Amino acid sequence: MPILLAEKLEKTFTAGTATGVTAVRDVDLAVSEGEFLAITGTSGSGKSTLLHMLGGITRPSAGRVLLEGTDLASLDDDALAEIRRRRIGFVFQRYNLLPELTLSENVALPLVLDGAAQARCEAAAREALEAVGMGHRIHHRPDALSGGEQQRGAIARALVTEPAIVLADEPTGALDSANSANVLELLQRLVRERGQTVIMVTHDTSIAEAAGRIVRMRDGRISEVIENHAAPPAGAASS
Numbered sequence: 001m002p003i004l005l006a007e008k009l010e011k012t013f014t015a016g017t018a019t020g021v022t023a024v025r026d027v028d029l030a031v032s033e034g035e036f037l038a039i040t041g042t043s044g045s046g047k048s049t050l051l052h053m054l055g056g057i058t059r060p061s062a063g064r065v066l067l068e069g070t071d072l073a074s075l076d077d078d079a080l081a082e083i084r085r086r087r088i089g090f091v092f093q094r095y096n097l098l099p100e101l102t103l104s105e106n107v108a109l110p111l112v113l114d115g116a117a118q119a120r121c122e123a124a125a126r127e128a129l130e131a132v133g134m135g136h137r138i139h140h141r142p143d144a145l146s147g148g149e150q151q152r153g154a155i156a157r158a159l160v161t162e163p164a165i166v167l168a169d170e171p172t173g174a175l176d177s178a179n180s181a182n183v184l185e186l187l188q189r190l191v192r193e194r195g196q197t198v199i200m201v202t203h204d205t206s207i208a209e210a211a212g213r214i215v216r217m218r219d220g221r222i223s224e225v226i227e228n229h230a231a232p233p234a235g236a237a238s239s
Helices: 048-053 076-088 101-111 119-132 147-159 178-196
Strands: 005-015 020-030 036-042 062-067 087-090 163-169 199-200 212-219 221-227
Touching: 020 048, 020 221, 036 048, 036 178, 048 163, 048 199, 076 087, 076 212, 087 147, 101 119, 101 147, 119 147, 147 163, 147 178, 163 178, 178 199
Parallel strands: 036 199, 036 212, 087 163, 163 199
Antiparallel strands: 005 020, 005 062, 212 221
């Protein structure tokens, strides 16, 4: 069974409109464990709305999303927030690191909010930062880091709970070309070496080429699915 499955997914926004605007319609999508999937399309194609539904941020108007067999739409708000906190890692374009916290404290935050012991929070944050090549920056605050370093920290924060999937929404959108390449190489390595499942949204077709499969969206629907054999192969996590 796929680790993530969307069936007949739709989202219509009604606020401020007479008839509603359908951003996503009739989407079926299956994502395998350890896959690097890119969702791409022009502005307004529905790609970010789809990602938000896959991550339980936005509830669908119709259809369902199954994560590890659990129907996200069947959960109340508290249970859904727990799934997002424990089983889904989010990476956004603007990092969202808290300026008053060190990088290690930022990365540990999901575990702190989940009530984990301090020793576990510190150890897990250090391990996640070392996994993204930022172990030497754990005591730095965000304003002492470059954009690329902040994004690596944000990826470490997404990994700290050992999530089932990482959802990355335009993760290179605020980075220059060199840092973008570094972040994409990191995501590829996480898939290849750790077996991490990654779903990335990008408007940039050249960025999407880093993924093993590319889903193109147009007018809220999947218009094309491309198997990208040029991308580095995914691999199971090391034992």
